[in-house]
Amino acid sequence: MLSFLLALACSASTPATFQEGATPATPVTEADAAAERFVAFAEAVEATIAEGDPSFMASHFDVGGLVAIMDAGLDAPADYREPFTEGLGSNFDLAAQIVGANAQFDGTYRFLRLMSGEPTRALFRLESNNGLNYHELHLVADAESVRIVDAFVYVSGESLSTTFKRGYVAGLVQYDPSLADTLPPTQKNYLSTLGALQRIKSVLASDPAAALAMWSELDASVKFLPEFLGARIAAASNVGEKEYLAALRDLREHYPDSPSMNLMMIDAYLLRGEFDQSLKCVDALDEQVGGDPYLELIRANIHLADGKFERAEKKVRRAIELDPLLDYLAQWKLIEIGLTADLHELTFEGLSSLETDYGIEWIDLRTAAGYESFVASEPGRRWIERWLAANGGGR
Template identity: 30%
Template structure:
């Protein structure tokens, strides 16, 4: 397979995520892994991708890619891919996916097969998780691989599968040029800007060999999410039919069941996803939204109160809890919580004003409390 072609295609993979001899790997202590977690969280909070990119161990990635491919890929082909990885595009894509309001937060740290792992949640209206495998080479702590929940597999496995697929279709791959790489870049730019119509228009101009790739199909699911419920549901159902056993279906199908108004199935997906992660308190937000749509007000309040207890800084969850208290006329709960929320740096004053407008009694209670 032509190395330049491989490099071009794998660059497209990074756009989604968001997606010789070397020093031996050594175990990492819990304290070292925790320090990495803190530095990554701080870096992404300031929208700085450099810390993430410098932690990526390209030699470890290369070994894992070759292993997933059964060592059947030509070393030169994989080396062509590594040149693209050195561009730092992975970290930049995470920053772009975060936008201005998104978060990249540590969910848990655990040990598996003598390796420390860090599970991060990426949330900006859409949800994804990254499970980082941490290793040590010499005195340097590095990221050896990343399990990306939205794809349901390790990044190294995704790259290996993509390279093998493109190798088998080498003649068709010759049709993929730099212009197509730029088109996929443009699609991601439009998605991040919520311009899904333009993203769809550019997607339709991609060559068939790209549209047949799993990663590109998942990009279309992202596009369809902004084209209306009917197209989004159709895209989700089609992806499920093509990849029924994909381990990421719990995450993807939450929206599908929600749109179908099959709320028990949506809740089951959330619970199974939570079991895989073991555990993320943030998922109570999704549970509460499902209960809200199914008019299960009792459990909605339970989930929102637990969410606020575990994640008091999550503004959207706090607003939902305030709104629930207002609907139930629980002023002794709504008023102090709102006073506390208004002090937060990212308080959504527009939504609060709308709450006051729709609930005059709430506005009076707040004025009285502020006066006192």
């Protein structure tokens, strides 16, 4: 289960790839110049996050702009809105969360493209040992700077402004109870169920089974609201495969057009052994984000689970061909395919590449679980001989 709450993602929109380096004869329009400015900003975000430095992205996150989106249609008093904005700015740091997740789960953060349409959105991929997400930052610009004012959260299928608006509205009604009568129906409905949601979330991390039991006792008019289904999925993912799949089936039934559906259902179908359906979800996700070579590695993983080892290898090599920056991850996948299928030359290739190109220092594989068949093979013997020579005979 992808549990990174504030992982950003793309909505279901048509992407547009902006290519670098226009020819001298091509006139540069105002739209081109604006696009180049947004691309440069997104590339700077990627570069600084890769360095483990959240300060650039954090300094360009416009909390006031985010709250203005949340406040649309509410017009909260300044005495409430301004302290809320200050508190959110002090307690919410998206960039630091991304850097922390990358460090904890060996992740990468890649800018892929700008998406067409309004508002301007920069699509990022967050890949890590904790799973896959796509991040869509909503950007605005003035004469001085480019700023992030909102973001779409792929896994939850909603924007940060929508997520934070719930707490904003709840606090507003506490500030002035008379404002409850002026709220739109959706916000009134949320307030009426807030206590139940808070009780579930209070035990979600410590006792997911209890959280799931609390969800099951809710009235049907409440339990299938997006925020409650999200809590159920989070709990079920830590209870068992049966419960998790049931939660995803309900999500698909009640919200079939959710932008997060394709991503979430890849693993659901894979767990059920429905490999063709899992691949269809990957294809739909690929189209949704405008193409991503990383998804070839996901396809390889599905083919591997299906026992189609040749197809898996081809997908890995296709990923490298489309995006050489995926080579490191791809070599690990080649080793996995080789070990699973007893394709020992493939294992040898992956081991050699990671050692030569990325400085991986291998242990004696004769003592490593899962490598027994490889070590006993001719390529495995060649590997051990080479390793012994490089390591002083294994001393």
